[in-house]
Amino acid sequence: MDWSAAREGEPLFSVVGLPRASIHKEISQVGQGYDHIIIDGPPRVTDLARSAIMASDLVLIPVQPSPYDIWAADEVVKLVQEATVYKESLKYAFVVNRKIANTAIGRDVGEALAAYPVTLLSATITQRVIYAEAAAQGKAIFEISAEGPATNEIEALVAELMEFGK
Structure with a gap:
């Protein structure tokens, strides 16, 4: 939520902390009143993560290309798979982040x-300074x-997610 507070001027979308x-x-x-809701949850197994997963139709699991992230993904995958017992329609995928x-x-x-x-999405997010600059200004990438x-x-990630989420 810090990134949204850094923004000067009107926000592009609502940000709510829960x-x-x-x-x-x-x-x-x-x-x-919203078509899409993005829940940015904790990258570890907690009650908050469980609740965020149960609130979701699609779970995107970002994984940095490091052994530590790949090993940590195991716990998140298990948590998501547990959720599918209660929510069979739940979709989930990996995205490589900070490549x-x-x-x-x-x-x-x-x-x-x-x-x-x-599923491993083909869209990847590369390590770029502009992502940190945008966050520091509370802006979306396309505003920078x-x-x-x-x-x-x-844009490639959004297009792939929209297709995957159908």
């Missing part, structure tokens, strides 16, 4: 994630650079 394990009970009320271009680990992360029964690699990455 740091409690009852998101799945409150989401229908909070989300009235370092032209590195072996950046190329090999897909192979490591293939060990999981989880209407065209460019970062904007193209986000």
Whole structure:
């Protein structure tokens, strides 16, 4: 939420903080009037994460190309799979985030994630300074650079998510 507070001027969209394990009970009320809701949850197994997953139709699991993130993904995948017992329609996928271009680990992360029964999106997000700059200003990437690699990455991710979520 810090990034949204850094913004000067009118926000592009509403940002609401619900740091409690009852998101799945409150989401229908909070989300009235919106076509899409993004829940940015904790990257670890907690009651808050469980609630966020149960409130979701689609769970995007960002994984950095590092052994630590790949190992940590195991716990999140198990949590999401547990949720499918109660919510069979739940969709979930990995996205490679903060990929370092032209590195072996950046190329090999897909192979490591293939060990999981989880879709790996083809869109990836590369490590770029512009993402940190946009967050520091409370802006979306396209407000900083209407065209460019970062904007193209986000547009590709959104297009793939919209298709995957059908």
